[in-house]
Amino acid sequence: MLRSVLAVALLCWGADGAVTCRNENDEPVNWYILYKAPHLTSQALTGLEYVYIDSNVMRKMAPSTDNYKDIKHPNGVLANTLRPLLTPIRSMPNNFGFISYSDQPPGCNAMDTFGHSKGVVMVDNSGPGVWLLHSTPQFPFRRDQNHFWPESGARNAQIFICVTLGYSQFSHIGMHLQYIGAFPFEHDIPLDFHQELRDAVNWVKSPPPNNLRKLISTDVNQPFYSIAKQQSEQPKVGDLYVTIAQLLDSDLQVQTWGCQRDRKPSYCVSGIHKVLNIKDIHTVLGNWQPKHDHSKWCVAENPNNHWTCIADVNRATTQYQRRGGALCFQNQRIKRIFLQVAQGTDDCSTLNIMDTIDCEPDPHTPSLMG
CATH class of the missing domain: 3.30.870 (Endonuclease; Chain A)
Structure with a gap:
């Protein structure tokens, strides 16, 4: 009963209740690329600024200015996208699952037998989900809207790409995580989700193929x-x-x-x-x-x-x-x-x-x- 109530309540994750990539206005987008600047005193860069482009506005990579929210803002691009994740596991509905993977998770490094890879997978088995690939060590630092960004993340430039995909595509993503030997430092994948995702969080590794594997995003015109x-x-x-x-x-x-x-x-x-x-x-x-x-x-x-x-x-x-x-x-x-x-x-x-x-x-x- 509690899970059913929470499932309804948590439809307020976003403007339309879907697990999708989101811009700084909390609007769903098919994909985005966010490129964060390094901390460079000589250029008055704090390491929290970024340039950004998404599937809705493709004219240019726009900078973060006073009109933008910085990368760790609790209502910024990353926080809006990660909101389904930034909550206690017990509060998540039963149609939602996630995997946070990284060779450099908060507080430690993964063994070299795991892949050199970082990302977040968020899956809704009744709708779209998100694959967020990135280069930032210790990210997300906490499943907390005010503390998801690691303080160490300011120093170097980093990149993020977020793609919104239908549930069926996450069987392929689960296999990809096995191919790259992803280290899942935090996860919750329900029993009735794709077996490929469940195998990925159980440290199953598979030999990678020698080709490109096509994924269909929610915009069928942009594979x-x-x-x-x-x-x-x-x-x-x-x-x-x-x-x-x-x-x-x-x-x-x-x-x-x-x-x-x-x-x-x-x-x-x-x-x-x-x-x-x-x-x-x-x-x-x-x-x-x-x-x-x-x-x-x-x-x-x-x-x-x-x-x-x-x-x-x-x-x-x-x-x-x-x-x-x-x-x-x-x-x-x-x-x-x-x-x-x-x-x-x-x-x-x-x-x-x-x-x-x-x-x-x-x-x-x-x-x-x-």
């Missing part, structure tokens, strides 16, 4: 594609971005964390599409280098391929043998935006000169191996 990497010491196999470049039939420009101790230079092998490290990030909020940016993403250079991918792993030898993946989609406008954000790439003759001497250690941020 998404998941990819999971193989594990190998050889970059041609173990480097996620080399795999993506071959699957998308395009050279790639790639942003990954610049303070990785064994970060690899641009990958250039005859007869294989190139993977080029981005030198600088330029946004309307300010400019920064990869050493200030913990996000992972790539964009196709081929003018006929309008692909952008938000990813899990860095370009580093230690990550060739770890699991991880990406979510990709084709959208000409989004591709153009990310190519404008990427300012210059290391060419094929450039050695890896990303110097960790400039990377100040901080106990509240990822280690130089993360």
Whole structure:
């Protein structure tokens, strides 16, 4: 009886009661991308500002200004989206389930046998659900509307992509979590939900396929594609971005964390599409280098391929043998935006000169191996 009452009451989660990606006005959107700036005193950036674009407004990546709510605001984009999660488990209706997964959950790090991946899955078996992929350690910090954002999250730039999908698609997402070896640090999946989700929270791992897996979002005109990497010491196999470049039939420009101790230079092998490290990030909020940016993403250079991918792993030898993946989609406008954000790439003759001497250690941020 109590669960039935709560199920009705919690329809007030959002404006229409659905579990969806939501903008800062608490309106449902099919998808959004949120790119948070780093904390840079020299550019008057606190690390809580961000640029944002969604399926409803695709003119540009808009900055967070006085008219926007910062990233940790209790009624901002992330809080609005996560509201079904930001409540005690006993208060959740029986048609709702969730998985928070991360290789760097609050208070610890997952073993390397798990994948290098971070995200949140929220599922309603009677309606749409949400897949939120991101790069932020210790997120969500608490299931609390006022404390979901980790204080350590301000330092580096981070990226989020949220997609709203129908319930049937979450069997595929459950398999993807198995492919990437996701570490579910907090979860509640009811017994009658997709078995693939239940297996994912029980630490089942499956060998990843060698192809893109199509996902149908609530906007049937904008499909998404998941990819999971193989594990190998050889970059041609173990480097996620080399795999993506071959699957998308395009050279790639790639942003990954610049303070990785064994970060690899641009990958250039005859007869294989190139993977080029981005030198600088330029946004309307300010400019920064990869050493200030913990996000992972790539964009196709081929003018006929309008692909952008938000990813899990860095370009580093230690990550060739770890699991991880990406979510990709084709959208000409989004591709153009990310190519404008990427300012210059290391060419094929450039050695890896990303110097960790400039990377100040901080106990509240990822280690130089993360």
